Amino acid sequence: MERPSYLVGMQKKGYKIESVSTGSHALKQLKKISPKAIVVDAASMRTTGTRICSSLKKESNDLPLILILSEDTEKLKNVEADEVLVLPFTLQKLTNRLDPYMTIDENKNVVQGPISLDLEERWLCCNGKRTRLTPRLFMLMEALMRKPGEILMRDELFRKIWETDYLGDTRSLDVHISWLRKAVEADPRHPELIKTERGLGYRLEIEKPKRPKKK
Numbered sequence: 333m334e335r336p337s338y339l340v341g342m343q344k345k346g347y348k349i350e351s352v353s354t355g356s357h358a359l360k361q362l363k364k365i366s367p368k369a370i371v372v373d374a375a376s377m378r379t380t381g382t383r384i385c386s387s388l389k390k391e392s393n394d395l396p397l398i399l400i401l402s403e404d405t406e407k408l409k410n411v412e413a414d415e416v417l418v419l420p421f422t423l424q425k426l427t428n429r430l431d432p433y434m435t436i437d438e439n440k441n442v443v444q445g446p447i448s449l450d451l452e453e454r455w456l457c458c459n460g461k462r463t464r465l466t467p468r469l470f471m472l473m474e475a476l477m478r479k480p481g482e483i484l485m486r487d488e489l490f491r492k493i494w495e496t497d498y499l500g501d502t503r504s505l506d507v508h509i510s511w512l513r514k515a516v517e518a519d520p521r522h523p524e525l526i527k528t529e530r531g532l533g534y535r536l537e538i539e540k541p542k543r544p545k546k547k
Contacts, residue, residue: 355384
């Protein structure tokens with residue numbers, strides 16, 4: 333099987349990668365190492381990856397799993413993956429999906445910039461301020477933190493968080509966003525972290541630290 337080109341790019345970016353060629357080898361490797369995430373490249377294996385994902389999730393349900401599919405794969409239902417990417421995609425898109433999982437520490441916190449979210453107790457911390465979130469606010473904040481820099485479409489957010497296909501009135505989403513802004517923004521009326529993309533949805537904007545210039 334040909335080695336996917338994105339592996340080289342990821343290694344150049346500093347990711348430590350353990351690559352195996354089959355699902356059974358992946359299961360064996362899981363017992364030897366403790367990865368922060370799994371990428372199942374079903375496209376290169378010419379399969380849908382559903383059985384592999386199911387087996388890996390049974391072995392380690394808490395481990396984030398990203399599934400890569402070929403462009404001609406039919407839409408899958410009930411696939412056991414946290415993220416699904418369809419070829420073609422850029423290396424940056426893959427790392428954008430992976431990075432939120434790389435920032436989960438041993439205390440089960442997701443960290444993005446100044447924001448820390450406790451995945452077990454639902455505490456949201458930002459710049460010294462600590463807020464206990466309701467289940468719905470927690471789901472909304474986690475969705476934003478999982479995909480920093482990406483626009484989350486309001487209809488998709490509403491379907492996911494409110495678990496409904498009725499989109500006649502989504503103003504409650506805006507209300508919940510305003511509550512989150514009160515928890516993380518220095519000035520909620522002029523948000524710097526949770527941005528509104530008019531006509532589209534919302535985006536978590538985290539400024540990446542600038543690398544020091546080489547002398």
